[in-house]
Amino acid sequence: MNKLASIRIFVTVAQCLSFAEAAKQLRVSSSVVTRGVAMLEKDLDVRLVNRTTRHVSLTPVGKQYLEYAIDLMKLLESMDECVADATQQPAGCLRISASASFASTDLPHLLTGYRSIQPRMNFELSVFETMSDIDPAGFDICFNAARRLKDSSLICKPIAQTCDVIVASPSYLERHAAPRALADLASHDVLLASDAPSRYWEFRDRNGTQRVVVRPIMNLQSPLMVKRAACAGLGIARLPRSVVMDELSDGRLRMVLNDAELCESEWTVWLLYSSHRHMPIVLRAFIDFVAGFYEKRSFEHAQRSTGNPMQMHPDLVWSGV
CATH class of the missing domain: 3.40.190.290 (D-Maltodextrin-Binding Protein; domain 2)
Structure with a gap:
């Protein structure tokens, strides 16, 4: 494990004040998180985190180090954005949450298609049965298939329908x-x-x-x-x-x-994401791809089924985003 990975783990632990929760957010085992913090402390020759069986807290040095570590993470994100802006090619990692039914049907095709044109993109995927199982802060974008969408503070865009x-x-x-x-x-x-x-x-x-x-x-x-x-x-x-x-x-x-x-x-597949004054290019590019994916698929299915592209199949209606 390199030092940068250890710093990323430390930042997550410090923000969660929980090794288990940090492991969950990073999609790694608790032992990896523990080892990452220990390696960073060994490299710096100082204790950053106080931990007991019931409590996690930062030492005074840990609090000071966290400020610089957060600045470093933001700088790395800005560097990725700078390259993406210069090349107009999204790069980085997109955190995706999806209902189990969507994750087992359309999502693999979406991700395969997107990565074929944006090979520098990676994905972190979490799957849920109900929206109550997930934390909106834990994803960049979410796919949810529902009969009725509950009130949400997120932007909610319908992208497809089925019955x-x-x-x-x-x-x-x-x-x-x-x-x-x-x-x-x-x-x-x-x-x-x-x-x-x-x-x-x-x-x-x-x-x-x-x-x-x-x-x-x-x-x-x-x-x-x-x-x-x-x-x-x-x-x-x-x-x-x-x-x-x-x-x-x-x-x-x-x-x-x-x-x-x-x-x-009727069921609707919803695309959900937080409001951004300046939406990251990786997110905007993916949303645009999803919209185009469903518009194209419904058009092609209508042509195969009826020969008339204006008669859309009810399972593949693109609702626009």
Whole structure:
């Protein structure tokens, strides 16, 4: 470990006053953080941090050293920005948080595409099930797929939309006749994601809205776990189409009640980030790429599906940023 890495670790520990929290923010083990601070103290031949089993604090020398260390980190960031401005090529590390469903579907394609044109960019990725799991200070940009977005102090830009579909595996449908009418759902085993309506599903037709009682045998927090349970043949699931697109394509899952229109089935993928008077070039460039990625993908899908680029697929509608 070089001295610069040790200084970066020390700054994070000093700001968190916790070795464990610093390790979490830096995405490294606690032993790496402990070793980094110890190496810096050995190199300087002075104690910077007082630590006990319950408390972490800075020594007087540590507080003074922290001021210079923070200035050094800011200088390094400015140096990276200077090079990026001069070459018009973003460089550095982007901290990304993403919901588990988005991280397992679109995000790898986004990052692959972006790094192919900006090879000097690196990423730190954290994955969450709910927004309450993350700290807004811990990311530069966040992707969240949600039915409804809660109030947020962040800038929130819609970038894509999808909708729920009802699916089951071939093995399940071999054991249980596929539902042909909405009333048939009452006799089927239903798998629920925790954010889905739990007691009944509502459908819309020309006669109005019809409420159907469902019989859940399992309620899971993660849509990805619901998908795995559905693929294993455990029951019928209601999931975002984008989450099960691959499984529908290769036959691991099949849609049922295709003609039924679910109420409150829409999902929106949101791009969230803090307000900046002067937005860093690395962030602005990535946001622009994301916008272009979805605009291009929806256009291409519409051409393949209908030959008419003005008819966008509902799962790939670009909402603009």
